[in-house]
Amino acid sequence: MEIFTEHVNGIMIHKITIGHIHESGCTGCLAALMDNYQGIFTILDKYADLVYGLTLVDVRKIPKMDVALIEGSVCIQDKLATDEVREVRDKSSVVIAIGGCACSGNITRFDRGGQQNQPQHESFVPVSDLIDVDIFVPACAPTPEALRNVCVMTYLLLRGNDEQKALAGMYLKPLMDLARSPYGSKASFNTLMQEVINLGLCMGCGSCAAACPVRAITMEYGKPQGLRDLCVNCGACFSQCPRSFFDHELMEHHEQIMGMLKAVMQ
Amino acid sequence: MNVLGKYKSVVSARSTDKEILKASQDGGIVTSLFAYALEQGIIDGAVLAGPSSRPWQPQPFVATTRAELLKARGTKYNICPQISMLKEATRSYGLDKVGIVGVPCQIQATRKAQLYPIGMRDVPDKIALVVGIYCMEVFPYKGMQLIVEDHAGQKLQSVKKMEIGKGKFTVITERGNVTQLPLKVTHKYEQPGCHVCLDYVANTADVSTGSVGSPDGWSTVFVRSRIGEDVWGKAMAAGCFETKPIDQVKPGLEMVTKLATEKITKNQKTVDERAHFGVGKALRNPYI
Amino acid sequence: MAAPLGQYKMVLFARTTDKEILRGAQNGGIVTALLSYALDTGIIDGAVVAAPSRSKPWRGKFDPWRSEPIVAMTRDQLLSARKTGYNISPNVMMIKEATRSYGLDRVGIVGVPCQIQGVRKAQLYPIGMRGVPDKIALVIGIYCMEVFPYQSIVQIVEDHGGVKMESVEKIEIGKGNFTVVTERGRTIQIPLNETRDLEQPGCHVCLDYAATLADISTGSAGSPAGWSTVFIRTKIGDEVWKRAMQAGLFETKPIGQVEPGLGAVEKLAVEKITRNKKTLEDRDFIGTKGLRNPYITT
Numbered sequence: 001m002e003i004f005t006e007h008v009n010g011i012m013i014h015k016i017t018i019g020h021i022h023e024s025g026c027t028g029c030l031a032a033l034m035d036n037y038q039g040i041f042t043i044l045d046k047y048a049d050l051v052y053g054l055t056l057v058d059v060r061k062i063p064k065m066d067v068a069l070i071e072g073s074v075c076i077q078d079k080l081a082t083d084e085v086r087e088v089r090d091k092s093s094v095v096i097a098i099g100g101c102a103c104s105g106n107i108t109r110f111d112r113g114g115q116q117n118q119p120q121h122e123s124f125v126p127v128s129d130l131i132d133v134d135i136f137v138p139a140c141a142p143t144p145e146a147l148r149n150v151c152v153m154t155y156l157l158l159r160g161n162d163e164q165k166a167l168a169g170m171y172l173k174p175l176m177d178l179a180r181s182p183y184g185s186k187a188s189f190n191t192l193m194q195e196v197i198n199l200g201l202c203m204g205c206g207s208c209a210a211a212c213p214v215r216a217i218t219m220e221y222g223k224p225q226g227l228r229d230l231c232v233n234c235g236a237c238f239s240q241c242p243r244s245f246f247d248h249e250l251m252e253h254h255e256q257i258m259g260m261l262k263a264v265m266q
Numbered sequence: 267m268n269v270l271g272k273y274k275s276v277v278s279a280r281s282t283d284k285e286i287l288k289a290s291q292d293g294g295i296v297t298s299l300f301a302y303a304l305e306q307g308i309i310d311g312a313v314l315a316g317p318s319s320r321p322w323q324p325q326p327f328v329a330t331t332r333a334e335l336l337k338a339r340g341t342k343y344n345i346c347p348q349i350s351m352l353k354e355a356t357r358s359y360g361l362d363k364v365g366i367v368g369v370p371c372q373i374q375a376t377r378k379a380q381l382y383p384i385g386m387r388d389v390p391d392k393i394a395l396v397v398g399i400y401c402m403e404v405f406p407y408k409g410m411q412l413i414v415e416d417h418a419g420q421k422l423q424s425v426k427k428m429e430i431g432k433g434k435f436t437v438i439t440e441r442g443n444v445t446q447l448p449l450k451v452t453h454k455y456e457q458p459g460c461h462v463c464l465d466y467v468a469n470t471a472d473v474s475t476g477s478v479g480s481p482d483g484w485s486t487v488f489v490r491s492r493i494g495e496d497v498w499g500k501a502m503a504a505g506c507f508e509t510k511p512i513d514q515v516k517p518g519l520e521m522v523t524k525l526a527t528e529k530i531t532k533n534q535k536t537v538d539e540r541a542h543f544g545v546g547k548a549l550r551n552p553y554i
Numbered sequence: 555m556a557a558p559l560g561q562y563k564m565v566l567f568a569r570t571t572d573k574e575i576l577r578g579a580q581n582g583g584i585v586t587a588l589l590s591y592a593l594d595t596g597i598i599d600g601a602v603v604a605a606p607s608r609s610k611p612w613r614g615k616f617d618p619w620r621s622e623p624i625v626a627m628t629r630d631q632l633l634s635a636r637k638t639g640y641n642i643s644p645n646v647m648m649i650k651e652a653t654r655s656y657g658l659d660r661v662g663i664v665g666v667p668c669q670i671q672g673v674r675k676a677q678l679y680p681i682g683m684r685g686v687p688d689k690i691a692l693v694i695g696i697y698c699m700e701v702f703p704y705q706s707i708v709q710i711v712e713d714h715g716g717v718k719m720e721s722v723e724k725i726e727i728g729k730g731n732f733t734v735v736t737e738r739g740r741t742i743q744i745p746l747n748e749t750r751d752l753e754q755p756g757c758h759v760c761l762d763y764a765a766t767l768a769d770i771s772t773g774s775a776g777s778p779a780g781w782s783t784v785f786i787r788t789k790i791g792d793e794v795w796k797r798a799m800q801a802g803l804f805e806t807k808p809i810g811q812v813e814p815g816l817g818a819v820e821k822l823a824v825e826k827i828t829r830n831k832k833t834l835e836d837r838d839f840i841g842t843k844g845l846r847n848p849y850i851t852t
Binding site: 074076077082085086089113114115116117118119120122123125129130131132 | 841
Binding site: 032 | 271272323326344345346347348349350351352353354368371372374375377378379380381382383384385386387388389390391404406407408457458459460461462463464465469470491492493549550552553
């Protein structure tokens with residue numbers, strides 16, 4: 001594929017605009033994005049302008065933007081929040097749910113309210129329960145590398161040449177499918193159980209155990225067992241599993257794609 | 267689909283390291299390559315399948331010395347969740363350049379961890395050398411125990427080597443007893459998850475290897491990526507391996523192609539059949 | 555939606571003649587007197603009621619205003635459950651337990667409308683309610699506009715009302731106010747529009763005010779102070795009520811003769827149902843996808 005050998009830096013003239021929207025989350029996702037260190041400067045220098053972000057940008061009104069990164073789940077008793085996600089959907093071309101809370105509710109699924117001084121704020125849903133979300137980046141916290149990869153691929157999808165668009169589309173497709181699937185927003189260890197193990201797809205590689213942020217998964221006789229009381233519903237195990245999604249055609253080019261990602265981040 | 271995947275070169279090879287060869291499954295390729303990479307600082311540790319508290323049950327571990335590498339020689343044919351240690355290698359063990367060996371599905375997991383590092387923080391950029399092993403299927407530990415102890419009638423503790431090849435499951439004991447079972451008998455004990463796998467020769471590894479195609483005591487080695495080419499070239503230059511051109515050995519590449527085609531055809535059929543499982547229902551296809 | 559007050563055979567004003575019960579009752583002492591009579595006569599052999607919490611301390615002590623379900627099998631236990639707590643008491647949680655650990659064969663239960671819905675669903679769809687459906691002997695419902703999470707009660711009483719929970723003698727909701735009466739006699743009124751936000755959100759999809767599925771339902775609305783309005787709805791309700799009347803347990807007044815009367819109950823029921831129907835409709839427009847309607851299966 002010629003696409004991988006082309007010098008990508010030269011053609012990236014038109015930056016995209018991105019925003020960070022903070023719903024009920026802990027800012028860990030934003031911290032993970034920032035943990036790309038120099039990489040985040042590269043992204044902001046070359047590819048994207050950050051036009052909105054509670055913690056980083058002094059802008060009060062949500063502007064029109066190309067890409068919205070939403071962190072956190074949405075409290076349905078909080079009208080400000082439910083209105084805000086509608087507005088974000090209206091004003092953004094691509095909505096990306098970043099992190100477990102935005103994708104699948106994560107730890108906020110366990111909320112029952114009762115907290116001073118809004119004890120009635122008790123119901124939290126993942127963003128895709130309320131608006132159409134285009135792309136999921138699950139896990140608690142999402143990894144800096146996953147956020148980097150998705151940011152770069154989204155850039156290519158919006159601004160790349162035809163071949164780059166095709167590649168980015170191929171790369172992002174599984175994460176788009178996840179955002180629309182019936183189990184994406186309900187992900188937990190149970191999803192891994194129901195969609196992989198129970199369906200005879202598990203081959204005991206251990207990706208789930210490595211991905212689990214709370215070490216709830218151990219490999220017993222080579223197979224994953226989950227301590228479901230520890231599971232926070234982040235969805236990392238299911239998404240990381242090579243049997244949740246895996247595009248042979250794309251993965252065959254892993255070396256070139258990794259190379260390209262490294263090159264564009266220089 | 268190209269059943270052998272992309273590769274830059276393929277040869278028949280054997281380690282020149284007598285110590286490694288003594289207990290290796292075939293040509294000692296994996297152990298020698300990692301030993302060389304470790305020595306040269308190409309990797310600072312590797313995730314391997316090592317011994318556990320049960321006989322013949324492997325357990326993933328992180329090897330950071332040659333002595334530890336040697337412990338992982340030999341094929342165990344039952345599940346060893348290597349990838350569960352991949353992140354750990356970069357954390358508790360603090361490795362910056364991780365080597366990993368695995369069967370094709372594990373190599374797929376490694377590459378997915380690099381391209382979609384959902385829960386694999388700090389892993390993608392620290393994978394330094396990925397060595398794949400050909401694989402038709404593996405067995406759950408209990409399935410293998412059943413084969414060895416019930417069908418072959420040997421205690422697992424007494425087994426010196428197991429081999430799958432030429433249509434047979436072969437068990438060799440310390441005392442030299444050789445028991446062979448037709449694979450027809452052992453098929454039903456295979457891990458079901460293996461039956462949807464569409465990769466035989468670890469298509470996405472840097473280097474992949476296995477006995478098939480080469481004479482006894484030798485291995486067939488595919489060098490696939492730029493990294494693989496670089497490491498293999500240096501190891502050759504250092505005299506780690508003796509090689510023969512693949513077209514000059516028997517049974518040769520044809521045999522590898524034959525087995526790869528066989529596995530992929532069979533498993534593609536399983537994947538297709540899953541689409542008509544139950545009445546008007548289907549089981550999920552993991553690749554769509 | 556059928557009539558806002560549901561089906562009933564009879565409705566009247568009533569007050570218990572039992573002075574001991576009346577002394578600590580929220581209104582006419584109907585629930586306590588009825589369950590006490592049913593217990594005495596073997597109609598029930600125990601009842602699930604909401605009593606002040608004894609199991610979990612709050613801020614290091616047991617709080618009389620935090621409700622928790624108990625299985626009452628004596629008159630003393632029933633008396634401990636008098637008064638309305640206005641906070642969540644998961645009564646239905648104990649109905650299976652009543653037939654198991656407590657070994658009851660004839661269970662009485664008192665609850666707000668949603669809990670009565672839970673009881674009836676447990677009888678008709680006893681998915682996880684083995685041994686329960688045939689052992690429900692008497693179901694008493696209490697009118698309910700909404701309840702509060704306990705933490706909201708604390709916030710209203712202590713932050714808005716400015717008095718300590720420990721000093722509260724009675725809490726009352728009615729006539730547009732949340733009223734707190736302290737032991738020293740101080741009365742604080744907080745307009746309900748100030749407490750609206752603090753209500754349990756789950757209450758806002760409830761379409762039942764007068765516990766239309768109970769055997770007997772009761773509440774203060776419509777009746778003069780110290781009296782209760784009582785709906786007799788089912789055959790069981792009718793029978794138990796008649797026997798209790800014969801035993802001289804209640805004094806009653808016909809509904810037509812006293813202000814504000816049935817009109818007030820209906821007004822509140824319509825108000826609740828209308829408002830909550832709107833909440834249900836509004837849920838369709840939260841986000842761009844809407845939230846699940848619990849009453850429609852798709």
